[in-house]
Amino acid sequence: MRHLLVPRYVEKIARNGSLRSAAEELGITPSALNRRILSLEEELGVEIFERHPSGLRPNIAGELLLKHFRDQIADMERVKSSIADISGQRAGHINIATTREVVQYFLPALIKQSLIDFPAVTFGVDLLERGEAEHSLVDNTNDIAIVFEPLRMKELQPVYSGEQQMFVVMSCKHPLAKKDNVKIYDCLDYGLLLPKRPEGIRRMLDISAEKTGTTLTPVLESNSLDLLRLMSQDSDALSFCLAINLRPNLEQDNLVAIPLLTPGIASGVLVAGHLRGRTLPVAAARFLETINKELATKFSAMG
Amino acid sequence: MRHLLVPRYVEKIARNGSLRSAAEELGITPSALNRRILSLEEELGVEIFERHPSGLRPNIAGELLLKHFRDQIADMERVKSSIADISGQRAGHINIATTREVVQYFLPALIKQSLIDFPAVTFGVDLLERGEAEHSLVDNTNDIAIVFEPLRMKELQPVYSGEQQMFVVMSCKHPLAKKDNVKIYDCLDYGLLLPKRPEGIRRMLDISAEKTGTTLTPVLESNSLDLLRLMSQDSDALSFCLAINLRPNLEQDNLVAIPLLTPGIASGVLVAGHLRGRTLPVAAARFLETINKELATKFSAMG
DNA sequence: TCTGGCTGTTGCGTTTTTTGCAACACCTTG
DNA sequence: CAAGGTGTTGCAAAAAACGCAACAGCCAGA
Numbered sequence: 001m002r003h004l005l006v007p008r009y010v011e012k013i014a015r016n017g018s019l020r021s022a023a024e025e026l027g028i029t030p031s032a033l034n035r036r037i038l039s040l041e042e043e044l045g046v047e048i049f050e051r052h053p054s055g056l057r058p059n060i061a062g063e064l065l066l067k068h069f070r071d072q073i074a075d076m077e078r079v080k081s082s083i084a085d086i087s088g089q090r091a092g093h094i095n096i097a098t099t100r101e102v103v104q105y106f107l108p109a110l111i112k113q114s115l116i117d118f119p120a121v122t123f124g125v126d127l128l129e130r131g132e133a134e135h136s137l138v139d140n141t142n143d144i145a146i147v148f149e150p151l152r153m154k155e156l157q158p159v160y161s162g163e164q165q166m167f168v169v170m171s172c173k174h175p176l177a178k179k180d181n182v183k184i185y186d187c188l189d190y191g192l193l194l195p196k197r198p199e200g201i202r203r204m205l206d207i208s209a210e211k212t213g214t215t216l217t218p219v220l221e222s223n224s225l226d227l228l229r230l231m232s233q234d235s236d237a238l239s240f241c242l243a244i245n246l247r248p249n250l251e252q253d254n255l256v257a258i259p260l261l262t263p264g265i266a267s268g269v270l271v272a273g274h275l276r277g278r279t280l281p282v283a284a285a286r287f288l289e290t291i292n293k294e295l296a297t298k299f300s301a302m303g
Numbered sequence: 304m305r306h307l308l309v310p311r312y313v314e315k316i317a318r319n320g321s322l323r324s325a326a327e328e329l330g331i332t333p334s335a336l337n338r339r340i341l342s343l344e345e346e347l348g349v350e351i352f353e354r355h356p357s358g359l360r361p362n363i364a365g366e367l368l369l370k371h372f373r374d375q376i377a378d379m380e381r382v383k384s385s386i387a388d389i390s391g392q393r394a395g396h397i398n399i400a401t402t403r404e405v406v407q408y409f410l411p412a413l414i415k416q417s418l419i420d421f422p423a424v425t426f427g428v429d430l431l432e433r434g435e436a437e438h439s440l441v442d443n444t445n446d447i448a449i450v451f452e453p454l455r456m457k458e459l460q461p462v463y464s465g466e467q468q469m470f471v472v473m474s475c476k477h478p479l480a481k482k483d484n485v486k487i488y489d490c491l492d493y494g495l496l497l498p499k500r501p502e503g504i505r506r507m508l509d510i511s512a513e514k515t516g517t518t519l520t521p522v523l524e525s526n527s528l529d530l531l532r533l534m535s536q537d538s539d540a541l542s543f544c545l546a547i548n549l550r551p552n553l554e555q556d557n558l559v560a561i562p563l564l565t566p567g568i569a570s571g572v573l574v575a576g577h578l579r580g581r582t583l584p585v586a587a588a589r590f591l592e593t594i595n596k597e598l599a600t601k602f603s604a605m606g
Numbered sequence: 607t608c609t610g611g612c613t614g615t616t617g618c619g620t621t622t623t624t625t626g627c628a629a630c631a632c633c634t635t636g
Numbered sequence: 637c638a639a640g641g642t643g644t645t646g647c648a649a650a651a652a653a654c655g656c657a658a659c660a661g662c663c664a665g666a
Contacts, residue, residue, distance in 0.1 A: 001346060002309075002342075002343075002346060003306055003307070003308065003309040003310065003343075004306070005306065006305075006306040007306065018641090018642070018643095019642080019643065019644095020641085020642070020643085028625075028626085029625070029626050029627075030642095030643075030644090031625080031626070031627080031628095031643095031644075031645080032624070032625050032626070034643065034644065034645095035624080035625085035644095035645095036624090038644090039305075040305075040306075043304060043305060044383065044386065046386055046390055051642090051643065052633095052642080053632070053633040053634065053641080053642055053643090054633085054634085054641080054642065055641090055642065055643085056642090056643080060389055061386045061389060061390070064382055064385050064386055064389075065382055065386065068378055068379065068382040071378070072375055072378070075371055075374070075375070076371065078371075079367055079368055079371045080347070082367050083347065083349055083364045083367055083368070086363055086364060086367075087349055087364070321612090321613070321614090322613080322614060322615095323612085323613070323614080331653095331654075331655085332654070332655050332656075333613095333614075333615090334614095334615075334616080334654080334655070334656080334657095335653065335654050335655075337614065337615065337616090338615095338616095338653080338654090339653090341615090354613090354614065355613080355614095355662095356612080356613055356614090356661070356662040356663070357612080357613065357662085357663090358612090358613065358614085359613090359614080
């Protein structure tokens with residue numbers, strides 16, 4: 001959209017913190033970009049960027065304008081999506097923010113299906129730490145967030161919200177493998193393969209351990225959940241994962257998943273939603289509804 | 304704001320219904336304007352105007368886009384006003400929609416004061432029929448509406464809302480002039496000078512008369528309230544007006560105003576507000592607050 | 607039936623705007 | 637003091653927008 005050039009320029013500069021790098025990404029020269037900003041500032045009668053030797057930084061007026069420009073860009077996307085929708089073909093781009101616990105197996109399947117049903121709808125998926133995911137909604141970087149144990153609910157308008165059962169993943173020859181369920185203190189005798197700190201599932205485990213008066217000392221910490229699971233193979237070490245992230249055919253890897261009981265503390269909740277007060281583009285709204293339905297049918301029985 | 308040229312062009316065409324008249328008001332040639340629209344439509348991949356022999360008319364996609372553009376323009380005004388506000392000087396333009404019953408004496412005084420306090424804040428005042436005033440908020444033609452007996456409250460977010468006493472205005476030598484108050488059937492023996500139909504005050508009088516089983520047959524109907532009041536001078540005819548529209552020094556015109564009692568029916572309410580869900584520019588928001596304070600202190604005692 | 611007036615549209619030459627290039631001045635870091 | 641980062645500016649070339657004039661269509665009134 002040609003008339004949104006200036007807003008996009010401003011937003012890119014603010015994001016990159018420098019005129020030159022922004023110009024490069026925008027495919028124009030720094031001088032052209034600079035002049036655009038100067039003329040915009042002249043129009044407004046106010047400077048919107050602080051000039052530092054290290055680059056440009058929006059001042060108070062700039063932040064105000066930036067917010068407006070971001071909304072404007074997002075709104076235009078929404079309108080374009082609506083127009084495409086009434087023209088018969090659903091189209092648009094959907095940016096999804098999520099955490100590692102969620103993406104595997106669940107999201108890919110839904111996206112694949114959408115690509116078949118609506119080829120004109122494209123996707124972007126951002127793997128973020130907990131909290132960052134929600135924050136990325138504020139500046140419209142992402143449209144939808146799927147987060148386990150969200151931090152600040154103030155910004156997040158939930159569409160789906162439900163508890164997620166935790167599982168302990170272990171070798172099928174493991175001493176605990178035959179049990180119907182496992183409690184946290186059953187695990188303390190074995191090597192623990194834990195996700196790194198900011199992760200929501202790690203927090204649930206920490207709280208759970210604290211409740212029983214112990215502390216979890218992992219033999220391996222990683223933010224690669226794949227790595228953790230694979231470490232469980234042919235060893236006594238235990239890894240953990242959420243129901244939504246359980247691999248379909250665990251037995252092929254000689255692994256089993258046993259439900260982890262956490263008496264006394266509430267299970268962690270998985271939330272899918274969008275920025276509070278924002279109206280999503282049609283494509284994004286429908287996809288979020290698909291996510292909701294899928295989560296509801298898959299996990300409603302577990303409570 | 305240069306980057307809002309296209310939105311303003313589209314909005315002007317939609318408002319005027321014709322490319323040529325819009326081009327004239329915008330100070331450019333029809334060909335230039337036409338090309339802007341064509342290139343916009345090409346960008347969108349969809350036509351946004353229906354071409355009739357009589358002119359251009361937005362189609363469904365166009366209406367969608369139009370709404371977005373209008374919001375965008377209004378939002379930019381709000382941001383500019385905010386930026387001006389943090390820069391120390393309050394600035395902006397305030398468009399006010401109101402009805403004839405309200406403007407006189409009340410609004411001019413407030414606007415005069417504002418022009419003194421904030422010279423950079425400019426005003427536009429639209430005299431509209433009841434209903435049109437509220438409707439003009441929807442497309443952001445006006446920021447603030449002050450209406451007696453509003454029709455559709457769904458769109459109007461009230462900031463002030465209070466009842467308005469009605470008065471009967473007559474010559475000071477009139478037989479009724481000495482009474483403390485007047486009822487509607489006291490008036491039926493005299494010539495009635497009534498506002499024209501859509502006016503809110505007329506509706507109140509009609510309802511009031513209907514309640515007593517009579518009908519009001521005016522000797523003169525007009526939408527000029529000034530004219531009606533002047534007709535009361537040196538005659539037995541009666542005119543009516545609201546508390547807010549009472550002339551300060553009526554006795555100089557040899558007129559008096561006697562309160563009109565309307566037992567059994569609620570007094571009409573005067574409402575000042577803005578479009579529901581919209582955040583006003585600072586200048587407009589503060590002025591609306593001034594209106595609210597003024598109305599509250601002036602008419603709170605009357606109940 | 608024709609004419610006048612309204613509509614949007616298009617080709618072309620001109621004007622205005624925007625751009626890229628290169629050089630510059632500034633600050634920080636090694 | 638040199639190297640690498642920043643934003644800024646002069647100038648000429650490229651691109652976009654514009655105005656003018658002519659055109660085609662529709663419709664109401666003579």
